[in-house]
Amino acid sequence: MEVLAEPVKKELVRILSPENISFEEEDILCYSYDATGRRALPECVLFPHTAEEVSLILKMANAEGIPVVPRGAGTGFTGGSLPLRGGIVMSTERMTTMEMDQENMTAMCGAGVVTWDLSQRAESLGLFYPPDPTSLKVSTIGGNIAECAGGPRGLKYGVTKDYVLALEVVLPTGEILKTAPGKTLKGVVGYNLTGLLTGSEGTLGVVTRAYLRLLPIPEEKRLLVATFDTLERAGQGVIEIVRGGVIPSALELIDGVCLKAVDEYAKVGLSGVGAAIIVEVDGTGGLTERDIERARQVCQKMGALNIEVAEEEKRMKELWGLRRAISPALKRVGSLKLNEDVVVPRTNIVELIRGLEDIGRGRDVTIASFGHAGDGNIHVNIMVDRDDPEEVERGEAAVKDLFELTLELGGTISGEHGVGVTKSDYIGMELHKDTLELMMRIKRAFDPNNILNPGKIFKEEMERV
């Protein structure tokens, strides 16, 4: 790891005021991790406020060949914000301006705005920002865009990319550009750079502002939770609900292992069953009443053990609180979590579930699954003992099995967490070599010196081709 040269440090201090820059050990430690739990130390942390500051930093870094890693809240699950090669961590935490346009139903957000703050602000104006990654109380809009985050509402409302109208972005070479007008819902002049940058994992440019689309807020919401004796039966329930003509605003599947782990913390009384599904419907004019009843009937027909329609707002919050705590609470099951978020066409989820059981048995590892099953997205967590190298190895083999199965079922190996470092070994399983080559050419066009978030998505040897 190279050390930042004195003149570089001086230049950084000239660009940013002292409270927005740190070379101190304590800060460096605090910016060395994300939610993967992996570590890599940067050499400095910067907190720019504007695109102009970002531009000056990137120009210098580009000239000096210093790696720069954009970072939002550090909740990424694939190591995207880890400074693998040292250098600069550029935190967007302090880019928090927000402007709402109620009439046009759009919002302009600084990259560091927390997803929750945007959705609350929208709600106060009778508007609705649908993308809701489970981490929404923490994650930033910039991070959501970089990963194209999705959430429970994906089935009905789509994911982050479906709400991004335009981006203000700083290229690794320092140019500041805006990809589209920002307040128009359409625009086809030139390539769709907004689409290309959304999901680019901080490798093509630093997003400084996002122009987002909002919807009117649905007036009603109903929620039910049904438990089943097996995961397979619950999975079948998910398919049948949609088949029955209901498109829920959320359709979540949780297996017994997860329920047990999380109920120890949340204590909402859901452990001891094979699986549960949460169905939330929203809408206006009494439609939710009809939809929730239909969903209830389907669950009943599918042999649900227990069906609870949440009557109170408080209970709904409680159940969502439980859902949000699952992923971190899995620590109780195993010290190392190999966390994958595969997606298959919805009608194939039962086959995926069956396959998971085989993989778990075949590799002798515990598998905990949950996820936004309504859109075919299952978070598969292969739980192993970090201190048992042989078990870790079996876990890794199980990951490979899982990806093979997913691809056979017509799916993709990541629905929302991205590739980052944790999946770069596997991207060749899904993408054709020509596709990969085109992507590398795009990367080089944006970032000729490979300074922006190097080592992510593509493996090192690919970078040099």
Add this chain to the structure above:
Amino acid sequence: MKELKDYREDIERCVRCGTCRSVCPTLDTVRRESHCARGRLTLIEAYLNGEELGERYLKYIKECTLCGACYSSCPNEIDTPEIILSARAEYVKRKGLPALTTFTLKSLLEPAPLTKFALKVATKLKNLFFKNAPFESGLLSRFSLPLVGDGRLVPAPADPFFLDRAHIRALSTREDYGSLKVGFFVGCGINYLLPSIGESTIRVLEKAGIDVAVPQGQVCCGIPALSMGDVETAKRVMTRNIEVFERYGFDRIVTSCATCGHTLKDVFKLVLQDEPGMKERVEEFAGKIRDVTEFLVDEVGYRAEKREKSAGVVTYHDPCHLRRFQGISEQPRRLLEESPYEFRGMKNPCRCCGLGGGVSFTNYELSIKIAERKAENIKKSGADVVATACPGCIVQLKDALHHHDVRAKVVHVVELL
């Protein structure tokens, strides 16, 4: 008391999900990873691993208000505030306390006759150092004083101190009790700064037919010392309090300070249980502690004679030490129904006021900035009066409302009964 290294397993349970970022009042204010549980635990872990960390490490762990919001939201139930207390103690053990802190702490916690005298003189000279605030009762510091700070609004020191008042002294030797023998633990906030809370507590308890005694010789609960990492002083004052109260054989010990309540119920055990012969004594003592609102609602069933809602609108702020650490949030609200005020909730009532954990002393600017959000929410509620149940919160909220130009009165719930 457990040593820092005994917390290693707890620290290792952190999966770095970042959930705690969404609730930490310091992160929200500073916008820097070092100011949330995830960052602080990472630093403490590095410290345990022998990493050379210095002043900045200390600063970051000291700038935690110990509000416990991270603990309540952590899916892995990591008790970060307890770990941070231990980390501070460990650091002090290794490096010692700065001289000024030591002096002020010792003189406040275990007032020798001489410091008491000095405090009294200071009370008389207050006009030299303070001017009267333009509204609300309180004093504004004229100079930047250590532990006071520039422009800080402080309540005028009690004159005389609560425990020194003749009618309170008389309550130390009471012989006649009703069915319950109840003692009152005063705490520094009430004794030195807000005696009216103490007076109201006694008044309301007596109105409810409870005979209460106020033992002389009781001292600070010890939390300020522990927050600064001074375990030895904390042990001493805690033991002293147990001795004083044990002599009376109370059935219940009531406090009107949320912080004291949490300390007496939980922290005493943490600090003293491994001391020779103390385990049972501290358990018994802790079992008797009740917050005044808890006692009035759960055990006395307090009811006002008449409940006309004519006095204005009141809102309620949840002290961290009451709601999160003692699980008391319904009782004070219940009591407000018995007051002549109409109740209107505020947004995010359980967000920390910013005073706790010694942050108000170590970084006043941060502390008052944390309170900004609170002041906004109070303003939005449109209440004339903010009720809460902790003298610490009251001092902080008065100051914060003054800073942010919100004209609502701040009182303890019992003062409205």
